[in-house]
Amino acid sequence: MKEENTPKNKWSRIYRKKWFFPAVYLVVAALLVSGVVWYQNLDKSPEATKEPGDAATKGLHDQDAKPVLDQEENIQMPVAKDANAEIVTKFFDYDADEESQAAALVLYNSRYYQSKGIDLAAKDKKSFDVVASLSGTVQEVKEDPLLGNVVVMEHGNDVKTYYASLQDVAVKTGDNVKQGDKLGTAGSSLFGKENGTHVHFELSKSEQKVNPESYFNQPVSKLLANEAEGVSEQGDTDDKAAKDDQQGNADDQGKTEENSPDSSDDQANDQSDDQVDENSSDTEDGNAKDKDKETSKSDKEASKHAE
Template identity: 45%
Template sequence: MREEENKRSSQSSSVKRFFKKRWVFPAIYIASAAIILTGVLWYQSSAGDSDKYDYKSTDITGKKTNPPAVEVNSALENVKMPVKDAASAVIKTKFYDFSAKAEDQEAALVFYENTYNPNTGVDITMKDGETFDVLASLSGTVTRVEEDAVLGNVIEIEHDKGIVTQYQSVKDIKVEVGEKVKQGDVLAKAGQSMFNEKAGTHVHFEIRKDGVAVNPSKYIDKPVSTLQEVTPSNSKESMQTPSEKKQQELEDPAGSDDQSSDKETDGGKTKEDESTNSKEKTNS
């Protein structure tokens, strides 16, 4: 027992003597600092390697990131009929297509003020003949809301890349100029127009690309991108509505005067030619 106690006391005394030496604690501090510094340098080195290999946050195990939400814009929309119940809708008057058959072109003419006018859109009615909600065919910005006795009021919505949709023969208008609308928003109620009285309660729906009317029936339920790629070739003058023609006459009265003077001149020449021919016949 005494031997064991002597051993323990000698060990503790040797430890105490060791720590009493002046260089022990500085050595411990230096060694600890060296270990800490080595760990810091190793960590920085490993972090630099991860940047070198361009690791993404999603590559780190256990770290979850939410990918940015993809915004659904009007470029991904399909062109829709401007009515809620397309199955009950009837196209009363079709679009006048210059490449269509003669009978189809004749059916697409609208008689107004003793003149046959090519229909620049489609006139849509319901089977029961009642009024209905007129919906936005595409998302866009309302650029025109106009009272027009001939056309039965007009709403115009502008879209991307030169595309404009127009809604005529409407009443109880719900939108204002400058308002942004989404596809399917209610714009107004179907009404009547003086321009196409035979159509009854209807909405006249137009699609224009770069100012030229195109056939809406060709693009219904198709991506709007197909319409954006269209390069219209029809003459703007041949597809003008009566109000547009009147507006052009007001803006350029000289043009209409020149046309009328040309007609009078042509008529005068014809009469002179006829009188000359009659004199020659008399002399002979």
């Protein structure tokens, strides 16, 4: 009787094949490797297809672009454009004419003082907005009994601006302020009260006050260049003075050396005179002795004749 061709018999024949178990091992190993790879990449999102240049431009648009160098600002007047303000007190300049110097004097307590900045007031005598002349950081905000509210700003490279006689202040210490931002409003103060409602403005470089009118609508680089030129001129003046001193010392030394032979001659002449005086003294002493001898001899002869 023939065996029936059942599924069990078919699997038995497959099991007896030599390639069966190696094939099973390979399939299981492939499944395991696939599972491990799938698990490792489970939390990773698929990367988008990269186009040429993606590596070089990656991250450029992640944040706002910043310019390499900020555009250099021009120094502006510290008043709003609609303020219609004018300069009522000038900066005292020693090289200016008498009229300009007279316009740069401030009367306080029956005395005149030289202005270290300028005063600006509106033509209608009303208050107006005071704005930052340059972008920078508020270094100090204070209330002065003579100057009113004061704001001091620093702008880098030792450049500072000073705003006084403010009625109220709109900033505080440490604020970063852009050019044209409001700092406060113009007011009045005891020092310069004759100007009424005004703002007192000063510009300085390395703590040295300069005339703001000379730099309005000019870049900050002009102020820096002028300071460097001033330092250079001062250095040249010092060098020249040192050279003049050295030359004067050399001339004095030369004159001393020229006068030295004369001094030697005078000394020699003095020695000769002393020697002559000594010789004269010796001669006089000798003559006196000879005269004494002759006198003594005469006395002896007289004595003999008397005997």
